Amino acid sequence: MVSLVKMARVMVAGVVIAGLAAGPTHADTRQTPRSAPAPVPAPTVEGPVPGSVPGDPSSPDVKNTYPWLSTDVNLAARGYVEQEFYLSGAADAYDTTGRLLASDVPYRTRIIVRRPAHQATFNGTVLAEWQNVTAGYDLDALWSPDQITRAGYAWVGVSAQRVGVDQLRGWSPARYGTLDVTGGGRFTADELSYDIFSQAAKAVRARGGKAPLDRLKVDTVLAIGASQSAGRMTVYYDAVLPQIESVFDGFANIVGGAPTRVGAEPVFQVLSETDVRSPAHRADSDRFRHWEVAGAAHSGWTGQEYRRPLLTRDLGSAPAYTCDQPPFSRVPLSHVLAAAYDHLTRWVERGIAPPTAPPLRFNPDGTKVRDELGLAQGGIRLSQVAAPTALNNGDNSGESFCRLFGTHVPFDQARLKQLYRLRGLYIAAVAGSDAGNLRKGYLLPSDAAQNLKDATKVDVGRH
Structure with missing residues (x-):
């Protein structure tokens, strides 16, 4: 069955809104919408980035470095690989109300990919995580190796925000020194993050060549994000997504906020006991589902234990x-x-x-x-x-x-x-x-x- 989301994607018009000035001088696009959804461009992809075995992040040679928080799980034994890629292109800038501030702002960031090595063990779904930066660095908050590798998902962590990218640049200048998601310091409040996240989804749907998932055939891309990232995804869904091409099939907002808008793409909100402060919440519908888990914490023991040796190694x-x-x-x-x-x-x-x-x-x-x-x-x-x-x-x-x-x-x-x-x-x-x-x-x-x-x-x- 062809989903409503995928039908909507086919119907998206390839119309670019021209004549946009460089500064924040435009009318609120929620009140004056684009005449048609703006297409999401495919970014330039470089990689896999050399250097995959933990070595010296301060090395001046990228081949002697490794990805930040590279997993210590034996992925090869599970039929998985971990690779990192640079994404670059031109992104639109939005404020948190969805107002378009500028178009075609240059950026360069990275994604970290953990995927099945072969099509036969891939279930066809990509979990694209908006990496959380509350701690001051990119956090693989929703990378759950046992559950994800067992089911055959591909997991992709997207570095969309300035705090995370700035920490990467300082941690390994050789590996990450060229990254910038601020347009050269022009947009420091993550105004480019929404379009960068969209372009990352566009990149993971590609096949062959330098595609991040190599030759794996992708059927579904789910946007996932925890806590602050769920809040960012809420802004994306409510205020930005109505103006642009749909590149995600569904949204999983975890231990954080969820959209209020009713859209074509279904939204699944899962909250721990920590996150439930009152009995009030958005009602379930044919486009929204809400679960609450008794006894669970916003950040529990399993994630903490997984990250402890990695943070000891990297920090x-x-x-x-x-x-x-x-x-x-x-x-x-x-x-x-x-x-x-x-x-x-x-x-x-x-x-x-x-x-x-x-x-x-x-x-x-x-x-x-x-x-x-x-x-x-x-x-x-x-x-x-x-x-x-x-x-x-x-x-x-x-x-x-x-x-x-x-x-x-x-x-x-x-x-x-x-x-x-x-x-x-x-x-x-x-x-x-x-x-x-x-x-x-x-x-x-x-x-x-x-x-x-x-x-x-x-x-x-x-x-």
Whole structure:
């Protein structure tokens, strides 16, 4: 079945709006729209960039450098490759209201690609991540190697914002010194980021030659972004996308804001418990889906543990935090995201909308409903919450980013025996919870199998 999005792409008119001045002198394009959607140009692609094995980022020879936060996962064993490419071209500049400020501003950036080596293991979908820069550098916030490589997705990280690119330039001048997403300092508030993100999507659809995905045939490109990046994608969807060619088939806004506009491209918003501050949210529809995950944190244990050795390698040390509660919820939001990506792909390609999910529950005073263990009620309840061995929630406080980490406090043996009495009862509770989540579409079989394997290692008392 041909999706509405792809039908819309075919119908996009190839009309360029001419006569645009260089400065911010134009009328608000939301009030005075373009006469037709502006086509997204394909950027110039260079690469793969030499230097792929971690060496010396300060080397003056690019061949002796390597990509920032290059993964330490053995991709070859999974049939994957990691490569980096430079993208360059001319981008339009927009403010956060969608007002067109300037056209054809030169830029040069990079994308990092982790993809199947062969077509036979590629599922046809690209996850194009708007890389998060809240920490002051590009973060692979949604790179979840187990789930992504298992399913055969290609993942592409796009460096669209000034903060991330400036850090890259300083970290390795030989590799990244020529990058610039500000038009030579003219646009320092990421006004070019929206068009750069679009052009990256155009680049990954190409095949052969220097195409970032080589000869892989791409069926679907999903825009994904976490936290601040989800906010940027919201501006993109609400204010910029109505004026330009559609180059993304669907949008996954994760642990952050979501669009209010109803467009042709479906939007899937997934929030951790941390991100849900009130019961108010946009209602589900045939173009929008909203999920909330009990016990999960905005930035949980799995991502932190994955990045710790990489940040130690690339920055000399990984950040350490002193929070008011033991940090990093261990509820695996990545399990829910894996299911969400599959649903979003089917939604785009076959018109099959994802299942709905119950929201977290709130008391009349605006606080979350919690049980006697302190666990949030309602929402998607993975087995780590439904059959708990620890208090995992989305709340914390303290220095720096502590409020985003959630809490993890293991139960003592007395509490575990009180809850389960026998190890077999605990394992049955995990299996029963996962069976329900599989049936509802919130979990994939491989993650359920891993949960069961992990459950057999937990000491909950008599066997």
